[in-house]
Amino acid sequence: METTESLIRMEHPPHAIAYKKNGFPFPRILRKVALFILVFILFFHFSNSFLGLDSDQRGQTVKEILQVLERHPTGLANVTKEELAEVIFEEAYRYNHDPKFILALIAIESEFQNWSVSEQGAKGLMQIMPYVAESLAQDLGIEWSGDRTLFNPYLNIRMGIYYLSQLILDFKDIRIALTAYNYGPTYVKGLIDRKEKIPSNYYRKFLTAYQNI
Numbered sequence: 022m023e024t025t026e027s028l029i030r031m032e033h034p035p036h037a038i039a040y041k042k043n044g045f046p047f048p049r050i051l052r053k054v055a056l057f058i059l060v061f062i063l064f065f066h067f068s069n070s071f072l073g074l075d076s077d078q079r080g081q082t083v084k085e086i087l088q089v090l091e092r093h094p095t096g097l098a099n100v101t102k103e104e105l106a107e108v109i110f111e112e113a114y115r116y117n118h119d120p121k122f123i124l125a126l127i128a129i130e131s132e133f134q135n136w137s138v139s140e141q142g143a144k145g146l147m148q149i150m151p152y153v154a155e156s157l158a159q160d161l162g163i164e165w166s167g168d169r170t171l172f173n174p175y176l177n178i179r180m181g182i183y184y185l186s187q188l189i190l191d192f193k194d195i196r197i198a199l200t201a202y203n204y205g206p207t208y209v210k211g212l213i214d215r216k217e218k219i220p221s222n223y224y225r226k227f228l229t230a231y232q233n234i
Contacts, residue, residue, distance in 0.1 A: 082120060083110050089124050089234060093133035095146075097174060108175045116186040123182060125231035126202070129223075135174050144171040147181025157184055196224045 087106035095102060113120040130148040131137040143150050149157070149171060157180040158165040170176050188198040188206060196219075201209040203223045212219050 079110070083107055086110055086120050086124065090133065093128075095133045095174075096135045101174065105174050105178065108178050112179055112182045116182055118182065118186075121231065121234050123178075124234050125227055126181075126185065126199075128230040128234065129226050130203075135177075136172060144168065145177035145181075146174055147177055147184075149177065149181055149184065153184065154180055196221070199224055199227055 083106050086109050087103060090097075090102045090106060097105065109123055110120055113123045127133055127146050130143075131146050133146065135146055137146070137148065138144050139148055141150070144154075151167065151171065154171050154177075155165050157163075158170060158176075161179060161183060163170065163176055163179070185198065185202055188201050189195060191206065192198045192201060192209070197209060197213075200219055200221075200223050204220065209219060
């Protein structure tokens with residue numbers, strides 16, 4: 022999940038410079054300091070990108086998300102869709118995603134049908150396999166209750182967005198991460214290890230959905 026502008030900017034890290042003085046582990050300290058500064062900057066940036074939205078902007082974005090949900094047969098009550106729009110907004114911005122990005126993923130995974138089950142057994146709005154969802158629930162501190170958890174739209178969205186964000190961190194490439202979301206990260210890592218071509222059909226399908234949201 023090509024557009025006119027990159028969804029995620031990737032830059033090469035600066036080359037490390039080795040320093041030695043009386044056997045003191047100077048490079049290691051520098052790396053720790055640099056990592057701390059980077060984490061602080063990212064936290065500050067992401068927090069402000071979220072908090073920088075005033076109540077009117079937030080309300081308008083949530084309204085637009087709800088309008089997308091209302092255009093599709095989700096199988097959910099109206100009040101649930103209203104609350105779900107809020108959750109999609111909050112979780113998308115928690116991980117610095119455009120809510121439209123998440124809506125496009127939901128569109129191609131489940132067509133917005135909350136009770137959707139794939140032939141492989143993936144379930145819910147973001148089509149998560151049960152064994153994957155159980156691990157995600159543990160990471161997020163969500164009580165795991167099998168299908169009850171997977172078909173809870175709020176929890177499904179939380180787990181799905183978190184899962185996608187982890188894949189992006191792992192693969193460092195949004196296109197590969199999206200492919201791994203659909204095909205499975207083990208399969209995609211195998212292709213990379215064998216230097217085989219990674220399928221692009223899912224990414225193209227995502228772009229079409231993204232442009233049509």
